[in-house]
Amino acid sequence: MDSQAASSGVEKFFDFLQNNKMPYETGVEMGCGKGRNVIWLAKKGIEAVGFDFSPAAIKVAKSRAKGTTAKFIVSDATKKWPFKSNSFDFGVDCFASTDIESEIGRRKALKEMIRVLKPGGYLMAYLHAVGAEFHKHVTKVAPGHEKNSFVRGDGKYEKIFNDAEIKRHFKGLKILEKEIIEKSTNFGDEKYPNKHYWLVFQKPH
Numbered sequence: 001m002d003s004q005a006a007s008s009g010v011e012k013f014f015d016f017l018q019n020n021k022m023p024y025e026t027g028v029e030m031g032c033g034k035g036r037n038v039i040w041l042a043k044k045g046i047e048a049v050g051f052d053f054s055p056a057a058i059k060v061a062k063s064r065a066k067g068t069t070a071k072f073i074v075s076d077a078t079k080k081w082p083f084k085s086n087s088f089d090f091g092v093d094c095f096a097s098t099d100i101e102s103e104i105g106r107r108k109a110l111k112e113m114i115r116v117l118k119p120g121g122y123l124m125a126y127l128h129a130v131g132a133e134f135h136k137h138v139t140k141v142a143p144g145h146e147k148n149s150f151v152r153g154d155g156k157y158e159k160i161f162n163d164a165e166i167k168r169h170f171k172g173l174k175i176l177e178k179e180i181i182e183k184s185t186n187f188g189d190e191k192y193p194n195k196h197y198w199l200v201f202q203k204p205h
């Protein structure tokens with residue numbers, strides 16, 4: 001994702017937090033890529049930090065963040081995160097869990113996300129959902145090693161989720177919002193109708 005515009009899912013989450021008068025002073029994004037969301041959040045006055053296991057992506061993020069308060073770190077979401085427990089008002093998983101290649105890895109990342117969120121803190125997850133033409137096409141022409149997964153031309157793995165997987169994966173959290181957002185997504189040179197889950201969870205108090 002080379003876009004410098006924030007994800008519409010992150011903008012929607014920010015509106016959600018503001019409209020519901022929920023705290024949003026500090027936020028963390030796992031798998032932040034080149035930093036579009038963290039930079040956007042920092043410009044909104046949030047103390048925002050993003051991390052990614054790709055040093056190349058973090059290098060670009062840092063250079064794009066010049067003149068803002070956005071912070072970036074190289075770190076692997078499936079290992080211990082370099083943040084204190086109970087330290088963030090909210091967390092963002094914007095197509096990051098989709099890129100983690102095993103259920104064990106995704107679980108470890110979620111466990112760390114829950115650890116670093118404050119009690120009562122919020123998590124937004126934006127993920128591919130099953131059922132759209134995109135899902136049918138990519139799992140047919142380029143299936144990955146898990147059910148409902150695929151591999152892009154550059155070798156990048158992506159998981160598509162169904163309702164049962166969402167329920168199982170996020171079971172330690174209270175679900176506040178669950179929407180299916182219709183989008184179109186590129187695969188190679190073609191665009192396909194796609195569906196995303198837009199989810200908001202709360203860590204128990």
Ligand SMILES: C[S@@+](CC[C@H](N)C(=O)[O-])C[C@H]1O[C@@H](n2cnc3c(N)ncnc32)[C@H](O)[C@@H]1O
Nearest residue numbers: 001031032033052053054076077078094095099
């Ligand atoms: C689809 S991109 C999304 C980037 C960003 N969230 C955005 O919305 O622009 C997924 C990102 O997750 C990162 N990623 C995948 N597995 C990771 C892991 N185990 N730890 C940290 N980052 C990871 C990739 O390097 C990539 O930058």
